[in-house]
Amino acid sequence: MATIKDVAHKAGLSVTTVSRYLNNHPYISDEKKEKIRDAMEELDYVPSSLATQLRSNRGTMIGVLVSRLTNPYFAYLVDAIEKKAKQQGYRLLIMQTYGDKQEEINTLEMLKEKTISGLIMCAVENDLETVESYAKYGAIAVSTQTDYKSDRLRLITTNQEQATYDAINFLIRKGYTGIAYSTGGDFTDQSHGSYRNKGYLRALEESDIKLNERWIFKNNHTIEDGMEIAVQLSRLNEKDRPDAIFAGSDEVAIGIIRKFEQLNIRVPADIAVMGFDNQPFSSLAKIPLTTVGQPMETLGQQAASLIISMIEGTEFAIDESQLKLKIIERESA
């Protein structure tokens, strides 16, 4: 591979001048520019981004950390980030944690290695104190709802609490009053999904609906989990049964509906089912799912813009108004 030296030699100039050309410095005569261009062309020269980064101490690689790429939520997020990043001349290094804290740490360590100049964490496993301790090595943006305040870390938040509140109210307005609830966490304040729990609780409270502990289902993620919930629900006494369930995820919702079908429980006539995420398959289901859609596209775009601004030391204000979740009404509720 040709180096800057070869180009300089062939053009009869110094490497300095060639370097200047590469970086669009002023003060190069057009004549030399021409020569350099020709030499580069002839040698099929491409600057080594490695050397550039090492010397100039500014990288062009952005890390993106997700739980699993096969989860469409993350796939769409990464898709949006990739488009925006490419457009601004940045590359993406993708890592998956699969929910593992240590993997997350390993990725954060790449900031020290200078492999990446910034990291977008689309999900977070460790506590934010730990994450923040890496902020001195590079830019970090985290997508999560939290009360944690920090000026080294930028947070890019969607309002899960509000979305859940809205969703439950949507059900209430539709006349449902017995609203069961499924969560991926354990329904405590520290668990995953705690902000959604708050939204659920707040909506019930405002409508003077008493919480029924037996209608709370914890640690559910998969279609199978959903089917199990449906079984449990079906075992309840007719009058002890909720008339709706907020499933917390589209997978779980699909599982519930599928099992209900086998049990001859009609959706939404007997029990309405509401999902969360608006997965691609949700509109394709046998009973198209009423669900909550997340703004993956704008979330990804803004995350990319944010991290780039942090890397480059410019300002970027997140536009919260673009980051709203919205209820997507179809047939299951």
Add this chain to the structure above:
Amino acid sequence: MATIKDVAHKAGLSVTTVSRYLNNHPYISDEKKEKIRDAMEELDYVPSSLATQLRSNRGTMIGVLVSRLTNPYFAYLVDAIEKKAKQQGYRLLIMQTYGDKQEEINTLEMLKEKTISGLIMCAVENDLETVESYAKYGAIAVSTQTDYKSDRLRLITTNQEQATYDAINFLIRKGYTGIAYSTGGDFTDQSHGSYRNKGYLRALEESDIKLNERWIFKNNHTIEDGMEIAVQLSRLNEKDRPDAIFAGSDEVAIGIIRKFEQLNIRVPADIAVMGFDNQPFSSLAKIPLTTVGQPMETLGQQAASLIISMIEGTEFAIDESQLKLKIIERESA
């Protein structure tokens, strides 16, 4: 950030020794090892991967090129590649082409930049001659079925021709004889999907079924395309109608089925529908899809192992037996 120099200084040793330690060279006394370890610990030292790569001329980054990450086929592929790569100490740089030839070239150029030491092309837009011309700059593995022979380029092939042949025979054995066919390409030999076309044609021929041009649908990709196909099929005279259609993609299949439902055409009773890909939603559909499953997991693993072996100059033999597509029978056919 601490450098190797700082570590050497603090440990009272030369950078060479520290470098040796970093690279697990023999000939270092345990005593010094200890010192180095301590110094690194204290300084929170992490080697700059940039400098290492520049100097040693061996990188640790693998490029992965896909059409769109939001296509589950690619998401699952990348997922598998990521796992395998991580396990071997490599990182993934992801690029999307969105079907654009120039984007593919841009990605190939990264081989020259030394940004990546190898590239896995999960799909290919340009002709293989062009791709091959980049092979001198780094390892390239391409996943595509082709007759193109090359020793600079490694191909990792699934047998689309055979899978389609098998699928059509599956339909034939089920008693269907009028088998329509939809393709993403234009049904010519050069287009996307030409190997599938061959499989279709071969199966028909072997069963002495004459090709009916009016049952060939070209350039279809989306659910909407599928719905349009269904409309056209419904307009055919009852006796001119096929009794099955091989849709070429699950999306198209879903579209066809959905429209058929509106038109009161029963699936599979009136017309059987077969998809391709086994997308995650395919089993979830109203009428669970009979389709062809691709071995994304092993394909991804083998692609990763292959490119790593190429980068490291070792041998790796692709295990074709693991790369078989298989028919997944559900209800639509």
Add this chain to the structure above:
DNA sequence: TTGAAAGCGCTAACAG
């Protein structure tokens, strides 16, 4: 407007 020279952080002969 141009060039010489000194590194960025690391590795790899070569010499002890």
Add this chain to the structure above:
DNA sequence: CTGTTAGCGCTTTCAA
């Protein structure tokens, strides 16, 4: 077993 030294390919003073 350990250190000296010369770069990898590029950018950036400094001086001309």
